[in-house]
Amino acid sequence: MSMTPLSAAQGAAVPTDVDPELEPVRAADFRPLGKKRLILQRFLRNRPALLGMVLLAALGLFALFGHLLTPWHYTEQDFLSLGAPPSAEHRLGTNSAGVDMVALLAQGARTSLMIGMVVGIATPVISLVIGCAMAYLGGWVDRAWMWVIESLIMFPQIILLGIIMSGRGGGPVLLALIMVMFGWMTSARLVRGMAGSFVDRDFVRAARFMGVRPMTIIRRHVAPNLASLAIINATTSIWGAILAEISLSFLGIGITIPETSLGLMISQARSYLFSQPWMFWTPVLTFMLIVGGLALINDGLRDALDPESTAGGKATS
Amino acid sequence: MLKFLGLRAIRYAVMIFGVTTLSYLMAVSFFDPALQMVEASSGAEIDPEISYQRVQETLARLKLDPDQNALERYGVWIRDVVTAWDWGRTPNGGRVNDEFGTRLWISTQLTLAATVLTFVIGVALGVFSAARQYRLGDRLTTGYSYLTMVLPTPVAFLLVQRLAIWFNEATGTTTFYVAGFRSVGVDGFWNQALDMAAHYAVPTFAMTVFGWAGMQISQRQYLLDFVNSDFVRTARATGLTRNQAILRHALRVSFIPTAQSLAYTIPALFTGTVFAEVVFNWDGLGSWSMRALISQDVNATVAMTAYGCVIFAIGALLADVFTSIVDPRVRL
DSSP states (O other): OTHHHHHHHHHHHGGGGSOGGGHHHHHHHOOOOOHHHHHHHHHHTOHHHHHHHHHHHHHHHHHHHGGGGSSOOTTOOOTTSTTOOSOSSSTTOBOTTOOBHHHHHHHHHHHHHHHHHHHHHHHHHHHHHHHHHHHHHOHHHHHHHHHHHHHHHHSOHHHHHHHHHTTTTOOHHHHHHHHHHTSOHHHHHHHHHHHTTTTTSHHHHHHHHTTOOHHHHIIIIIGGGGHHHHHHHHHHHHHHHHHHHHHHHHHTSSOOTTSOOHHHHHHHTGGGTTTSHHHHHHHHHHHHHHHHHHHHHHHHHHHHHOTTOOTTOOSOO | OHHHHHHHHHHHHHHHHHHHHHHHHHHHHHOOHHHHHHHHTBTTBSOHHHHHHHHHHHHHHTTOOTTSOHHHHHHHHHHHHHHHOOOOBOTTSOBHHHHHHHHHHHHHHHHHHHHHHHHHHHHHHHHHHHHTTTSHHHHHHHHHHHHHHHSOHHHHHHHHHHHHHHHHHHHTSOOSOOSSSOOTTOOSHHHHHHHHHHHHHHHHHHHHHTTSHHHHHHHHHHHHHHHTSHHHHHHHHTTOOHHHHIIIIIHHHHHHHHHHHHHHHHHHHHHHHHHHHHHTTOOSHHHHHHHHHHTTOHHHHHHHHHHHHHHHHHHHHHHHHHHHHHOTTOOO
């Protein structure tokens, strides 16, 4: 690993004024920092990124346990307070159907985060595998997949999802799966382009001549070179998925009642922007916090994974 | 050049055919308009069996028989499209051709101005912010772009709509219309023009102001990639100022990826139009296709898919033409 000589040199450079007899002992103690730990340390040193992690963890906890904060259930209607402003009984008010906003928000955040996690992690992995395979195998495999990808990009996304989702009860799990199935094309094209510069390198050729099977080469030699791209892609595709869910639910082809999500809450608040602003602003602000946390993490990851970046401090332990 | 474009056009034509076929088969197997219509008309008939039969008869007359085999239905449909350019009927009996035709013009009117403005402003601001990297102007424009990119489109449009309503209420007039694309009973050329402007202003403003972000960020990135390259440094070494070097050497090269990305901004625009039409209540193609999806209307949905594919193909062909204009290495 390229980091080893550098860290070794620095490790050796520090104790110059120490008793020379201790030197061999220290050298034996010294273990080079692994790549993963190095990246982790660089990431943890980044204060804004940590803030993002904390923010996201807090939102995750709220999504998981938020329903304990209120005696109401998110499908339960309080007919005595329809569209009531925040009060002691309903701490974030109720919506126009009389549902407690805390319960609704917890469930909505849970759905949206679930969709974000599933889509945001599965999509980059799929596009990484397909993109690398296309670049490595080349020939007719590449061309055939390119046709598939271009055709799927050509298919208007809203209509494609609408055909499958409409009249199907709008469950969040189905929506997430469909978003994964039809969401990998653009980044697979990107990965294919970037992997193209690796497939002719000597280490890949060496592996091929040694008789390693193609899938193993892709997994062991090509894909890891693009892993940092995929990791950064993952954070952006998490918020992309949450954003897409909001858009689809707003149009009535995403999540539908009795389920709930941030998008459905925004769409329900559409006509109450002035009269019951809490209905609109709570989901919007929650979404903003999720995106803010992800953006900070994304920045931190970018700095931690980029070997030339100095934003996270020098590469010393 | 013409040969190349012809080959591309054939390729896209094949893809359009494939995608349209796929969408037809998907729509036929997933949609069940009969059930929707029975639900919608429940109460009119006492016996649901009779009402179901009646709905089915109506649908069969419109060549929408839900019990027919999907491939057979596809055969009938594609023959009508190819021989008579008849895209079929909606479950209500309307002709897809007519309904599509009237709305196409409305949507094009709405999109065209916003598209051109988005593109021009986005590229101009991208160049501006790249030339002033990390200075106040760059920070402000790029920060604004990131903000609008994370704001969900429906939320942004709703906020613009509320802003316009607030303006109307504050001034006590109806300067802007926030719903619909024209008023009824306006006579005279000037009055109509004014009325049109009042209806267009808000959606166009919303689509432009929240649309240029992607363009700005990518143009800034492309130009920055070239600003620090060797040939610009060489140009500066010959005595050009930084701005001259950027203007004469980096700018044109940076337009190449922008032109190539044109193809992929078109689908985004399609989506943007849908939101604008739904929020601002225009009866254009976007809101029509959403209604078609919700009422499980096979033919209208497929027509919209074909339209989206054609728009994409036009964008991709335009991208090829523009690339060949700005990129001296491409000789078609």
